[in-house]
Amino acid sequence: MREKILNKIKEMLAELGLPSVAVKxxxxxxxxxxxxxxxxxxxxxxxxxxxxxDLAENIAGKLRSNLPAGVGEVKVALPGFINFFLTSEFLxxxxxxxxxxxxxxxxxxxxxxxxxxxxxxxxxxxxxxHIGHLMSNTIGEAFSRLVETSGAEVKxxxxxxxxxxxxxxxxxxxxxxxxxxxxxxxxxxxxGSAYVTGSKAYEENDxxxxxxxxxxxxxxxxxDEEINKLYDWGRKVSLEYFETIYQKLGTxxxxxxxxxxxxxxGGQLVKENLGKVFEKGxxxxxxxxxEKYSLHTRVFINSEGLPTYEAxxxxxxxxxxxKYPYYLSVVVTGNEINEYFKVLLKALSLxxxxxxxxxxxxSHGMLRLPSGKMSSRSGNVITxxxxxxxxxxxxxxxxxxxxxxxxxxxxxxxxxxNIIFDMAQAxxxxxxxxxxxxxxxxxxxxxxxxxxxxxxxxxxxxGPVPSPAKFVDGALEQLLLQYPEVVARAEKExxxxxxxxxxxxxxxxxxxxxxxxxxxxxxxxxxxxxxxxQAVAQVLHNGLTLLAIPIPEKM
RNA sequence: GCUCCCGUAGUUCAAUGGAUAGAACGCGAGAUUGCGGAUCUCGCGAUAUAGGUUCGAUUCCUGUCGGGAGCACCA
Numbered sequence: 303m304r305e306k307i308l309n310k311i312k313e314m315l316a317e318l319g320l321p322s323v324a325v326k327x328x329x330x331x332x333x334x335x336x337x338x339x340x341x342x343x344x345x346x347x348x349x350x351x352x353x354x355x356d357l358a359e360n361i362a363g364k365l366r367s368n369l370p371a372g373v374g375e376v377k378v379a380l381p382g383f384i385n386f387f388l389t390s391e392f393l394x395x396x397x398x399x400x401x402x403x404x405x406x407x408x409x410x411x412x413x414x415x416x417x418x419x420x421x422x423x424x425x426x427x428x429x430x431x432h433i434g435h436l437m438s439n440t441i442g443e444a445f446s447r448l449v450e451t452s453g454a455e456v457k458x459x460x461x462x463x464x465x466x467x468x469x470x471x472x473x474x475x476x477x478x479x480x481x482x483x484x485x486x487x488x489x490x491x492x493x494g495s496a497y498v499t500g501s502k503a504y505e506e507n508d509x510x511x512x513x514x515x516x517x518x519x520x521x522x523x524x525x526d527e528e529i530n531k532l533y534d535w536g537r538k539v540s541l542e543y544f545e546t547i548y549q550k551l552g553t554x555x556x557x558x559x560x561x562x563x564x565x566x567x568g569g570q571l572v573k574e575n576l577g578k579v580f581e582k583g584x585x586x587x588x589x590x591x592x593e594k595y596s597l598h599t600r601v602f603i604n605s606e607g608l609p610t611y612e613a614x615x616x617x618x619x620x621x622x623x624x625k626y627p628y629y630l631s632v633v634v635t636g637n638e639i640n641e642y643f644k645v646l647l648k649a650l651s652l653x654x655x656x657x658x659x660x661x662x663x664x665s666h667g668m669l670r671l672p673s674g675k676m677s678s679r680s681g682n683v684i685t686x687x688x689x690x691x692x693x694x695x696x697x698x699x700x701x702x703x704x705x706x707x708x709x710x711x712x713x714x715x716x717x718x719x720n721i722i723f724d725m726a727q728a729x730x731x732x733x734x735x736x737x738x739x740x741x742x743x744x745x746x747x748x749x750x751x752x753x754x755x756x757x758x759x760x761x762x763x764x765g766p767v768p769s770p771a772k773f774v775d776g777a778l779e780q781l782l783l784q785y786p787e788v789v790a791r792a793e794k795e796x797x798x799x800x801x802x803x804x805x806x807x808x809x810x811x812x813x814x815x816x817x818x819x820x821x822x823x824x825x826x827x828x829x830x831x832x833x834x835x836q837a838v839a840q841v842l843h844n845g846l847t848l849l850a851i852p853i854p855e856k857m
Numbered sequence: 858g859c860u861c862c863c864g865u866a867g868u869u870c871a872a873u874g875g876a877u878a879g880a881a882c883g884c885g886a887g888a889u890u891g892c893g894g895a896u897c898u899c900g901c902g903a904u905a906u907a908g909g910u911u912c913g914a915u916u917c918c919u920g921u922c923g924g925g926a927g928c929a930c931c932a
Contacts, residue, residue, distance in 0.1 A: 328873075341875060346912050348912060381912080383876065426932075469929055501931095527871090532932095561932090587930050598860080604930035611932050641861065668926085703895085714881095715870055718862075720925065722869065724882090731895050734870075734881035741895050749892050791873075803871055806880070810897095817888090817897040824892095835892095857895070 306370040307338055309387055314364040320346055329784055335431050336377065336385035337780050343382040357368035390771035393779035394830065400837035408789045408844050413454035419444045419626055420456060422634035423553070426463035428472040430494035431547055433669045434636055436686040437721070439710045440575065441666050441798070442634040443553045443850045448793040448801075449632075451848065457556040457626055457820050461618060464537055464560045470518035471500030474510065476532050477517075490543040493536055494685070522565070522608060550705065552555045552850040554651030558624060561614050568617025569609035571653065572602045579652045591827065600645045615646050620655050630660055632796070637665035638717060664796055667720035669712070696731070702736050702852035709851050711735030713798040734806055736851055739842060742809035744857050746839040751822050753832050773830040778815060778838060781808045789848065798849060804844045812838045816819060 304327055311325050323345055330339040343358035350357065365376045365384070372392035379384045385525070400407050422442020425435045450456050463469070475496040485793040503510035520526040521533055548554065570590055572580055583589035585605035590612070592598045602613040611616075622631060635643070643663045651658035693704035711723060714734065731737040784804070792800040812835075819830045846853055 326873085326875095328875085331872085331876075331879075335876070339876085344875075344912070379876070381876080424932090429932095439920085463932065471931095583929070585930080589929070596860090598928060601930040606930080608930090610930060616931090635932095636926095637862075638926055639932080642932090644861090665862095667915080698895090709867090719870095724869065730882065732881085735895090737895060738881090741893085745893055745896085752892060795873085799871070800873095806871095810880085813896060814898085816892080820892070822892050850916070856893095 303370075303372060303388075303392075304338065304787070306725060307373065310365065310368070310370045311340060311361070311384075314361055314368070315342070316351070318360065318364060318600065321349060323349075325823060327788075330385065332338040333780055335379060336375075336387040337783065339383070340384050340386075349384060355380060358382040358384050358413060369451055388780070388783075390776075393774050393776060393783070394771055396779050396783045397830075397834050397837045400785075400840055401833055403809075404840060405844060407840060408786045408848075409451050409453070410786065410790055411453045412790065412793075413449070413452035416452075416454040416629040417626060418449055418454045418456050418630045418632065419459055419557075419622055419632070420449065420632045421459040421461055421621060421622075421627045422446075423548075424461045424463075424635065425540075425544055426466075426468055427537045427544075428464075428469045428493055429497050429540075430490070430685045431544060431687070432688055432693040433684050433686055433723075436689065437666055437669045437712055438552075438634050438636065439548070439553055439689075440552055440709045441664075441717050443551065444798040444848065445632060445634065446714055447665070447850060448789070448796070448798065451789050452793050454629075455629075458553065459557040459559060459622065460555045461559045461564075461625040462541075462561065465518075465521055465562045465565060466499060467504075467518055467572075468501075469513070469521055469533070470514045471504055472497040472536065473500075473517050473521070473529060474503065474514045475533050476536065477528065479703070490539060493540060518608070519606060522562075543613060550690070550701070551709075552852065558616055558620075559621060564614040564617040564621055565609040566617070567613070567617070568613035569603060571616055571620070571810045572609065572613050574766070575653055575790045579649060589783060590649045592648065595648050596643050597648060598641060602640065602649075612642060612646055612649070615643075616650060616653070619650055619661060620654060620739060622653075623657055628660060630662060631657075632662050632664060634664050634666065637667055640665055641665075660851060664717060666717045669721050669723050694719040697737065698857075700854060702854040702857055703740060703857055706736035706740050706846075706854075707731065708736075709849065710739070713849055713851075715801045716717055716799050737857070739805050739809050739851070740854055743839055743846065744854060745816065746812065746835050746842070747855075748838055749816075750832070750839060752787075753822055753828075753835075757787055773827050775815070777811050778808075779835060781811055782837055782841055785845070789845075801845055801849060805849075808838065808841060808845075812842075 308325055308327050312322065315322060323342065325340060325342050327338050327340050330336060343361060344354040346352035346700060347357055355378065360374045362378045362384050369376070370502055372388055373386050374389040375387040379385055379386065397735060420442055423435055423439040425431045446456050446458050472493060500514065509806050517529060520529050523532055579590065580602060581591050583601065587601045587605045588603035589599050589601050593599055600612050601610050620630070622628065647658055647661060647663070650661070690701070690704055693708055694701055697703035697707060704800050712721060715721060788800055788804045792798055819831065821835055822828060824831060843853060
């Protein structure tokens with residue numbers, strides 16, 4: 303439809319002898335202004351030296367004598383908008399289009415043939431899976447699913463810090479506890495608190511600090527049998543635990559990358575480019591002189607000879623590409639990495655320029671809780687599991703609703719900004735929330751299943767509806783029509799909030815419709831309203847699936 | 858101190874340079890023998906500040922004020 307109207311406008315502009323400009327066709331804020339609107343007249347007004355309204359009338363007049371099929375009216379509004387109103391017949395046809403397309407409604411081909419890799423979550427073994435990881439996972443999974451709608455081949459990647467100081471800190475404490483083997487009843491929670499204790503010791507106790515640095519080296523070169531044993535056990539426990547969380551959250555990774563591999567290779571890369579890209583710094587460290595490029599100078603190899611985060615990330619870019627020659631690589635991390643990532647991309651561009659341009663860093667903000675609430679006994683860390691459990695009690699024990707509430711709270715705002723996560727608000731379970739969407743869908747499904755049982759037997763309605771035009775109200779149908787464009791925009795901008803905003807508008811419109819009109823047992827109107835309900839349910843289903851928000855059957 | 862990000866109803870968030878700045882929570886008033894009330898209807902209420910660019914600025918540019926993150930061997 304959009305294409306048809308756009309082409310027609312261009313055609314008319316040409317016939318009027320007006321200069322060709324990029325024509326914008328928008329969804330107006332209010333359906334009172336039609337289904338589509340354009341501002342060409344205002345944009346052209348000055349160029350041509352005519353009043354925008356007059357110009358708009360001129361163009362509209364032309365359009366009226368040559369309407370695209372499905373457009374019922376063209377109106378001009380001050381100060382020069384041209385608005386397009388669609389016919390009831392066309393709007394009714396949207397309903398059957400949605401039902402015919404089903405799960406495929408909203409897909410497009412804009413990225414067919416592209417290989418895209420998306421890295422997110424990135425929890426560290428030997429540490430807790432905290433709410434920051436939950437946030438990264440939620441956003442990354444939504445990105446992945448959105449990008450898949452464009453026909454791209456998407457691979458999900460998880461990058462995990464299985465070596466480094468945090469590991470050494472945890473092991474330091476485990477060793478001090480004289481842990482013999484895995485028969486000891488320790489799990490992830492204890493690993494988490496071992497890290498906290500080790501961390502504290504590192505900062506407060508010089509002896510411990512030295513021991514931890516020593517352990518760190520031994521983890522890298524695997525020279526100590528006792529440490530190896532603790533290490534292998536801890537790594538396994540952590541990774542197995544993470545899998546249970548991914549399952550809950552609806553993520554399945556294609557690739558796992560570990561710092562133990564990227565560190566080796568990244569360190570090598572840095573050494574090879576010493577003197578070219580990198581320089582010697584203080585205490586034998588190897589640095590990247592970021593100041594040359596008005597960035598920070600960063601250490602890539604520390605004075606112990608071990609690769610830092612930056613060197614590892616450098617190696618990772620290449621390792622990823624070797625495994626999966628990508629067209630685009632998206633990396634989702636917290637925004638405290640922003641400055642480092644700029645340095646990293648600069649260094650990468652000097653070594654592998656082609657990879658640097660293919661890499662896109664998308665950060666997310668921090669998940670903060672209103673102070674005082676929800677602090678864990680072991681420190682300030684709030685684990686994902688604790689949050690989910692807390693949410694669950696508020697969601698009448700329904701885990702799908704709990705996860706939906708949390709995910710929606712994260713996805714409703716633009717990524718990159720901090721989120722003040724007010725538990726009470728996210729789980730008020732009403733209004734602008736995940737459960738609100740879930741409820742609208744569950745309710746629609748309940749009506750539909752009742753329709754199947756008692757009323758009509760030929761669902762789904764994927765054929766034409768007899769004389770539906772008089773039952774068309776317009777708002778729901780126009781929203782249904784917008785869905786594919788909303789998805790495309792959210793995909794292109796990696797902006798899931800467009801989709802959450804849209805779905806909330808759709809659910810709200812549906813709930814109003816539900817309150818106002820009878821769907822079942824409404825005579826001929828039912829013949830239209832049942833498929834309409836089905837189309838709404840289909841779009842809610844498709845949209846929630848794209849956001850990886852669980853869809854409960856009952857709630 | 859320097860660099861980056863951000864200031865929108867009382868609160869938490871939207872808004873591709875366009876129309877009356879859109880929701881939700883909260884507050885006030887209503888709707889229930891009705892397909893699922895975790896619902897619906899109505900009301901109150903906001904672009905930090907001073908300039909600039911533009912036919913038109915929440916959006917772009919500059920200053921000020923306020924908040925967050927980072928600033929050499931953690932990730």
